[in-house]
Amino acid sequence: MEQIEQFSFDFQTEIPHIIRESRDEIRLQMGEFAGPLDLLLYLIKQEQANIFDIPIARITDEYLKYIRLIKSLDTSLAADFLVMAATLIEIKSKMLLPREISEAPDEEIEDPRRELVDRLLEYETYKNASQMLWTRSTVEQAIFTRGKIESDENNTEVNSNVFDLLKIFQKILAKHKEDVILKIEREEMSLAEMLKKLKAMFREREQLHLLELLREMSTRQEIILAFIAVLELVRMGNVTLLQQSIFGDVVLTKSK
């Protein structure tokens, strides 16, 4: 198409200015990368290295250098970049190992970089295809069709259908639900209150069975508090403990 030339851009230099940040991308000082393969490809091109004979030691060092630059990454994204770092280091170490002389000399020795090269080539294929899409959409944005005939549809303020409304309504409902959950506050008891409660119980009677006492508590937190309160009472010498059999119930008796 003759039009393309007019709207052609240098993809490498233009991209950083028109793309917004998203969770899928990282933005470094010199540009933006859509993933570890993208960064790797960039480094290989920067080094003007042959993709079929990647200087793996140098590229690995470069890659690790850039990885350190990446700050506050989305965790899953960071993980993908780190996986690539690990792959590079693995290949680098394999390349350092002396190769065993194959017993069958005809057998081709697998280059440790082979799989990575294949992946890079496949990735670059689709990256090139995405540049084509980018160019197409740029040209397409320069083409206009007749505006819609006067109707609600061309009024941008109500340019939505019932399903859009429903979607938004559901979103709001869902959000509201979350809010409510966040607002619920559990009634919480303090240790002091629990101590007071236990002391009140001992005012009425001489003895309490630990199991029974704990069973009366309704929440996990209350059980824990009650247990701590009992320990506290023992420490202060208000009650003594008595266990009649091994693993049996513990009886709390008010000290005289």
Place this chain on the structure above:
Amino acid sequence: MDLETERQPRSINEIVAIIEALIFVADEPVSAKLLAEVLDEDRETIEAAVEQLQNEYQHRESGLTLREIAGGWQISTRAEFHTEVRKFLKTRPNAKLSLAALETLAVIAYKQPVTVPEILEIRGVQSASAIKTLLDKRLITAKGRKETVGRPMQYGTSKEFLLQFGLKDLSELPSIEDFEDLAGSI
């Protein structure tokens, strides 16, 4: 159509004129099939008429052009005049897709139907939010589940994709081999 009276056979010029009127009022690209139905003419006649109309626009160097897009015909402005048209409409180009979204879209366009793990394998990075963006923009749609472990969802491009990228149909995309040949060069 419910024309009860016998109508006179139309001249080709008349057919061309009616087709122009119909394409003009349509919100979306109009398929040759639909034109044939409305005019009650056969497909060959319609196709010849559309071609004539297209030539007419070209010959008089019109500001408009008739083009085939997303399986139909559409009248649109010529790209050359985008500056003036934008100035008149007071619009600016839409926000572009992100690099990640474009890459994901390219993989989906060429490998469809394709699953999320398959996209991850090619891109080497999680593509969940790119996929969400593409779904929100209606450029891709879910195309059923793949009968494999975990029955992952498969995605493919939509009609909106054809419209936004100015494509007649998917076969108009350059072949992936062209991009393969480019890959690996410095």
